[in-house]
Amino acid sequence: MLTLLTGTLFGLSLIVAIGAQNTFVIEQGVRGEHVGAVVAVCAVSDLVLIAAGVGGAGAVLTASPGVLRVVRWAGAAFLLAYAAFALRRARRPGALRADTSRPPARVGTVVATAAALTWLNPHVYLDTVVLLGSVAATHGAQRWWFAAGAGLASVVWFTALGHGARLLRPVFARPAAWRVLDLGVAVVMVVLAVGLLTTA
Template sequence: MTPDAALAMLTGLGFGLSLIVAIGAQNAFVLRQGLLREHVLPVVVVCAASDAVLIVAGIAGLGSLLDLAPWLVDVMRVAGAAFLLTYAVLAARRAWRPGAVDARADRTGTRLWPVVTTAVALTWLNPHVYLDTVVLLGSVADTHGDDRWWFGAGAVAGSVIWFTALGFGARLLQPVFVKPSAWRVLDAVIAAVMVVIAVTLLHGLGG
C-alpha cells in the first residue's frame, strides 16, 4: 500500500464514520437490539453489508443513475416515510403501555426474520442513505483518483467498526435499562426520531 492509498483509506474511514454516527432510524434500531441482546450479529451484518454494497455502488458511479431518474428518489421517500411512521407507532405503543415493555421477551418481533426484515427496510427504504452513501461518498471518493477504492475500503471499515461497537457495546448500558421506565423512555425517543425523519422525507418531495 502506497502512502497515498493509506491516506485515502484513513480519509474514507473518517468520512464514512461522519455519515453514519449521527442519530437515525437505523442506529436507533441497532441500539435497541443490542440492549435486548436479540439477533445482534445478524443485524450488524445486515447494516454493515448494506453499507458496503452502497459504498461500492457509489464509487462505481451509480449516483449518476439517480440524477437521471429523480422520480425514483421521491418514490423511496414515500415508501420510507410510510415504513418509519408505522415503526414509530409501534415504538410509541411500547412506550405508552408498560405491560408491552415488560413482556418484550415474548413478542413475535424476537424471531430472527422479522428483526432482519426491519433492519433491511430501515436501511434500503431510507433515501438519505442513497444520497449520502451513493452520491456524496461516491463523489468524494472520485477526488482520490486511482486510490478511490482504498477510500471506499476505509469507509466500509468505518461502517463495520461503528455497527459492531453500537450493537455489541450497547450491553454496557444494560444496568440503566433494568428498570422498565428506561425502556419506555428509549421507545419514546425512538418513536420521535422515526417521526422526525419521516416528516423530513416527505418535506423533501419534489425537491
C-alpha cells in the same frame, strides 16, 4: 494508507449521526435480540452501497430523481408505522419489562426491519452512493482504497454500536427505562418521517 484513512474518516462522518438505522441498532443492542444479524445487515448494506457509489451508480441516481421520490414516500410510511409500534410498546406494561422476561422478536422480523430502515432511507443513496461516490472519484486510481476505508468505518461503527449498547442493560432493568427508550424511538422515527415528507 492516507487514502484509506481519509475514506474511514469520511465514512464515519456520514454514519455517526443518530438516525433511524442507528436508533434501531441501539435498541436491538439494549434488548440483546439478534444483534449480530442486525449489525451484519447494516454493515453489508453499507458495503454494497459504497461499492455502488464508487462504481458509478451515483450518476444514475442523479439522473433519475423519480426513484428517490418513491423511496422517500415509502421510507416515510415505514418510519411512521415503526413509530406507531414503538408507541404501542411504550403503552403496554408487559412489553416494558427487561428483555429476558419477554419473548424475543423473530430473527426474520428483525432482519427485515433493519433492511427496510437501511434501504428505504433516501438519504443513504444521496450520502453513501452519490456524495461518497463523488468524493471517492476525486482520488482517481486510489478510489477503491477510499471505499475500503469507508467500508471499514461502517463495519467498526455498527459493531461497536450494536454490541456496545449492552452496557446500558442495567439501566433498562427498570420498566420506566423501556418506556423512555420506546418513546424516544417513536419521536426519532416521526421526526425523520416528517423530514422526508417535507422534502418530497
